[in-house]
Amino acid sequence: SGQCEYNLRSPICCIMGHVDTGKTKLLDCIRGTNVQEGEAGGITQQIGATYFPAENICERTKELKADANLKVPGLLVIDTPGHESFTNLRSRGSGLCDIAILVVDIMHGLERHTIESLNLLKMRNTNFIIALNKVDRLYGWKVCHNASIVKAMKQQSKDVQFEFRTRLTQVITEFKEQGINTELYYKNKDMGKGTFSIVPTSAISAEGIPDLLLLLVQWTAKTMSERLTYNNIVQCTVLEVKVVEGLGTTIDVILVNGVLHEGDQIVVCGMQGPIVTSIRALLTPFPMKELRVKGSYEHHKEIKASQGIKINAQGLEHAIAGTSLYIVGPDDDVEDIKEAAMKDMRSVMSRVDKCGEGVYVQASTLGSLEALLEFLKTPEVSIPVSGIGIGNVHKKDVMKASVMLEKKKEYATILAFDVRVTQEAQELADEVGVKIYTADIIYHLFDQFKAHIDNLKE
Numbered sequence: 011s012g013q014c015e016y017n018l019r020s021p022i023c024c025i026m027g028h029v030d031t032g033k034t035k036l037l038d039c040i041r042g043t044n045v046q047e048g049e050a051g052g053i054t055q056q057i058g059a060t061y062f063p064a065e066n067i068c069e070r071t072k073e074l075k076a077d078a079n080l081k082v083p084g085l086l087v088i089d090t091p092g093h094e095s096f097t098n099l100r101s102r103g104s105g106l107c108d109i110a111i112l113v114v115d116i117m118h119g120l121e122r123h124t125i126e127s128l129n130l131l132k133m134r135n136t137n138f139i140i141a142l143n144k145v146d147r148l149y150g151w152k153v154c155h156n157a158s159i160v161k162a163m164k165q166q167s168k169d170v171q172f173e174f175r176t177r178l179t180q181v182i183t184e185f186k187e188q189g190i191n192t193e194l195y196y197k198n199k200d201m202g203k204g205t206f207s208i209v210p211t212s213a214i215s216a217e218g219i220p221d222l223l224l225l226l227v228q229w230t231a232k233t234m235s236e237r238l239t240y241n242n243i244v245q246c247t248v249l250e251v252k253v254v255e256g257l258g259t260t261i262d263v264i265l266v267n268g269v270l271h272e273g274d275q276i277v278v279c280g281m282q283g284p285i286v287t288s289i290r291a292l293l294t295p296f297p298m299k300e301l302r303v304k305g306s307y308e309h310h311k312e313i314k315a316s317q318g319i320k321i322n323a324q325g326l327e328h329a330i331a332g333t334s335l336y337i338v339g340p341d342d343d344v345e346d347i348k349e350a351a352m353k354d355m356r357s358v359m360s361r362v363d364k365c366g367e368g369v370y371v372q373a374s375t376l377g378s379l380e381a382l383l384e385f386l387k388t389p390e391v392s393i394p395v396s397g398i399g400i401g402n403v404h405k406k407d408v409m410k411a412s413v414m415l416e417k418k419k420e421y422a423t424i425l426a427f428d429v430r431v432t433q434e435a436q437e438l439a440d441e442v443g444v445k446i447y448t449a450d451i452i453y454h455l456f457d458q459f460k461a462h463i464d465n466l467k468e
């Protein structure tokens with residue numbers, strides 16, 4: 011296979027864009043699955059990962075009669091949420107990827123989180139392809155299932171073609187306003203030299219899907235062989251910590267490079283310190299199936315990058331999403347690795363003035379905690395912090411926050427982002443007079459805290 015010939019890992023492609031532009035539906039269309047319809051409220055709230063073997067991609071691009079000679083074993087695609095409260099997950103997804111697809115709804119043009127995603131991609135210098143999705147919603151669209159976009163467009167009436175061109179021009183102008191040059195992919199002579207390609211698609215009737223896939227793999231093969239060269243150094247990120255019936259606590263990870271084996275000793279960052287454990291089971295969903303959706307898993311003795319993997323091991327209950335996973339090799343000193351694993355955590359902790367006065371903040375993951383601390387530090391907000399925690403709010407957190415009752419009463423407050431408050435914690439808080447504010451959108455915490463301060467002043 012291509013894997014042995016070229017020794018390249020599969021590129022990781024992140025799908026980003028504003029809420030409801032069709033990111034998950036596009037993946038469903040390629041996978042032949044129905045993940046989107048199973049989502050609560052039709053909203054993606056977790057990072058997902060799907061592995062597409064090279065054979066499936068070739069099959070899907072046959073229509074274009076191009077040589078989709080893949081030098082990579084496949085493609086690992088990461089789905090991200092477009093909803094506003096998940097900036098943190100978009101950032102994590104974009105941090106992992108080699109290339110991205112930025113999805114834009116042709117009927118809406120650029121929206122708030124299209125621009126946010128664009129800025130994340132610019133910041134990391136990540137190349138991306140724009141999927142101009144929902145072309146089937148152009149009035150009078152004639153369905154040409156799974157056809158290349160050029161072929162599908164030729165089948166359309168003059169009116170449809172006119173509406174398409176008008177909307178396309180509008181989107182190109184909107185990108186220009188963001189400092190980005192774009193062009194229809196088959197007219198783009200400048201790809202990689204500053205002009206980004208647009209592929210019109212429909213996730214419902216699949217026009218443009220062959221084009222999107224072909225462009226993706228040709229582009230990565232052409233420009234990224236160095237970046238994609240496989241190496242043995244394990245690079246692995248924890249996406250989620252989940253309890254799975256019959257397995258106990260598991261972690262979903264993205265293996266970006268290297269290889270993992272059953273039985274490997276691993277170290278991950280934990281809430282109460284480094285967790286040293288060994289891999290009991292290495293599981294993946296079947297090819298073309300979504301990691302975040304419950305289903306059956308394939309067991310592996312070893313897995314080579316790039317892959318989305320579910321790891322079963324003892325003691326993962328307090329693992330923190332968004333941190334790195336380390337392997338303890340035969341020549342490694344486990345103490346050094348424990349130190350490395352906790353580094354992310356330490357750097358966040360060190361930013362908090364522990365002896366000073368301030369509120370207590372609590373968030374679901376290390377990444378979201380960092381985002382919250384950054385936000386509280388901005389001059390317009392400027393709320394001092396005296397303590398932090400990760401995970402749901404428990405009695406012990408209320409106790410810690412209550413220290414401020416004697417120092418500075420208004421700071422006897424917990425700002426809780428994307429976590430739950432246990433009943434005992436709420437009862438204790440009410441009893442001693444600690445205020446707990448919860449929100450799943452960061453800036454709502456500021457509004458609540460400000461109202462609280464204004465209230466105390468009156």
Ligand code: GTP
Nearest residue numbers: 029030031032033034035053054092144212213214
């Ligand atoms: P979030 O993950 O919540 O940000 O949304 P998303 O970008 O993943 O969009 P999703 O796949 O949930 O699709 C949103 C809605 O748009 C659903 O009702 C889809 O059926 C619909 N939709 C997505 N793609 C298309 C398309 O190409 N054509 C049409 N007509 N509808 C689409």
Ligand code: MG
Nearest residue numbers: 033034053054
């Ligand atoms: Mg989605």
Ligand code: NA
Nearest residue numbers: 030052053054
């Ligand atoms: Na959605």
